[in-house]
Amino acid sequence: MSQSIKLKYVIPLPHRIIIVEPREQFNKITSYIDASSVYGSSMSELDALRSKSNGMLLNINNRLPKNPANNCILSESSNSYCFKAGDARVNVWPGLVTIHTIFMRQHNLIAAELKKLNSSWSDEELFQKTRKIVEAINAHINYYEYLPLVLGPDQMSKYDLNKEDLQYDSSVDPSIPNSFSTAAFRFGHLQIPDKHCGQNLENFYYRTEIVIQEGIRNNAQCLSDEVGQKYGSHPSDAICNHLFEVGPGASNDLVALNIQRGRDHGLESLNGFRTKVCNLSRITNFTDPKLGNSGEALSTVYAHVDDIELFPGGVAEPSVPGGIVGETFACIIGKTFSDLKKGDRFHYERNFTQDQLKEIKKITLAKVICDTTSPGQIQPNVFRATSSSNHKTYCRNIPGIDYSRFA
Numbered sequence: 001m002s003q004s005i006k007l008k009y010v011i012p013l014p015h016r017i018i019i020v021e022p023r024e025q026f027n028k029i030t031s032y033i034d035a036s037s038v039y040g041s042s043m044s045e046l047d048a049l050r051s052k053s054n055g056m057l058l059n060i061n062n063r064l065p066k067n068p069a070n071n072c073i074l075s076e077s078s079n080s081y082c083f084k085a086g087d088a089r090v091n092v093w094p095g096l097v098t099i100h101t102i103f104m105r106q107h108n109l110i111a112a113e114l115k116k117l118n119s120s121w122s123d124e125e126l127f128q129k130t131r132k133i134v135e136a137i138n139a140h141i142n143y144y145e146y147l148p149l150v151l152g153p154d155q156m157s158k159y160d161l162n163k164e165d166l167q168y169d170s171s172v173d174p175s176i177p178n179s180f181s182t183a184a185f186r187f188g189h190l191q192i193p194d195k196h197c198g199q200n201l202e203n204f205y206y207r208t209e210i211v212i213q214e215g216i217r218n219n220a221q222c223l224s225d226e227v228g229q230k231y232g233s234h235p236s237d238a239i240c241n242h243l244f245e246v247g248p249g250a251s252n253d254l255v256a257l258n259i260q261r262g263r264d265h266g267l268e269s270l271n272g273f274r275t276k277v278c279n280l281s282r283i284t285n286f287t288d289p290k291l292g293n294s295g296e297a298l299s300t301v302y303a304h305v306d307d308i309e310l311f312p313g314g315v316a317e318p319s320v321p322g323g324i325v326g327e328t329f330a331c332i333i334g335k336t337f338s339d340l341k342k343g344d345r346f347h348y349e350r351n352f353t354q355d356q357l358k359e360i361k362k363i364t365l366a367k368v369i370c371d372t373t374s375p376g377q378i379q380p381n382v383f384r385a386t387s388s389s390n391h392k393t394y395c396r397n398i399p400g401i402d403y404s405r406f407a
């Protein structure tokens with residue numbers, strides 16, 4: 001599904017008629033918030049991740065299993081390897097390896113708990129029940145911890161995102177709009193910091209051996225202590241000048257890729273989305289405060305405000321109250337997550353008993369990090385917007401799930 005505008009041209013040629021439509025892109029992964037990053041998006045991916053014993057996922061000493069399709073940068077002397085997870089991007093940088101590992105471990109911890117409570121359950125029963133809980137944990141963190149920080153309270157209510165008792169609506173299309181994946185949800189690129197664990201981020205791309213050397217626990221601590229780049233400031237050097245660098249000057253620029261991908265996928269302009277999709281007013285000139293402080297810079301590259309493209313224009317908009325993104329991205333992201341909730345028959349809030357749901361709703365990302373890295377010690381400080389916000393929580397103070405409710 002795309003929100004790029006569909007036009008159909010019929011071009012008569014002397015001997016034939018060619019119908020030309022704008023290209024549409026396929027999504028290679030499931031659109032649902034279903035932890036496909038843990039389980040993959042196809043049966044064959046899932047098969048390659050399951051241990052087929054006691055409901056567990058494959059692992060090597062609690063690390064992710066080896067990926068035979070090797071796309072990592074590995075030094076010959078090390079015994080490191082490329083990891084396999086539900087999403088092919090797992091090896092891009094240690095943050096992803098860490099989160100993927102944490103969720104694989106979370107699955108295995110829950111499967112072990114359920115096995116203790118139900119020794120007669122088969123591998124299949126244990127696996128499916130565990131998967132359902134992990135999917136719910138994943139969705140709960142997304143909807144109740146992460147999204148409110150991105151969208152702020154007004155947009156959360158505007159799109160029914162904090163309503164727990166929404167009914168399934170079969171008329172809602174839960175697929176991902178092009179505007180979401182190709183522009184709006186890439187807002188996160190502007191939050192990528194220059195450093196990870198005190199070192200330049202570019203030193204880490206595809207270098208899984210660093211994660212193996214430093215350990216998941218250390219990486220998890222770095223991730224939870226780090227503060228993202230302030231949204232609205234210049235994107236970090238690590239993604240503009242050193243992305244996937246293979247030699248001096250031989251690197252990518254993620255912001256340029258985002259803009260180019262928008263053209264490649266035929267996205268409407270910023271004003272097009274504001275007026276035709278989001279019911280927002282049209283930006284009429286480059287001094288409009290809706291372009292934040294970027295109007296002048298945008299006027300040097302665009303002849304007219306209607307030419308401003310969705311990604312560069314969207315990130316220029318000032319943040320919505322209490323959120324991170326501007327109003328156009330808030331509209332696209334809010335609507336997409338709302339559709340994903342309403343249009344998913346298996347959305348977790350409709351698929352557990354009230355008692356079970358109460359248990360799921362205790363979970364936080366901090367708790368998942370605690371249980372899968374170093375119980376009782378680490379101080380997860382996740383989802384901080386600025387260095388001044390202080391939400392330090394000790395693992396021992398975070399309540400856990402009572403799995404007997406699921407047995």
Ligand code: HEM
Pocket residue numbers: 092093180181182185186187188189191192254257258261
């Ligand atoms: C170190 C961190 C990250 C790196 C190196 C990275 C890199 C990339 C790259 C290379 C692409 C493909 C660009 C293209 O060719 O069109 C991409 C796509 C994307 N990124 Fe990131 N990214 C990072 C973090 C993030 C974050 C934090 C978010 C959102 C919160 C995000 C959201 C997306 C989205 C939605 C896409 C499009 C996926 C698709 O539909 O194909 N990324 N990223």
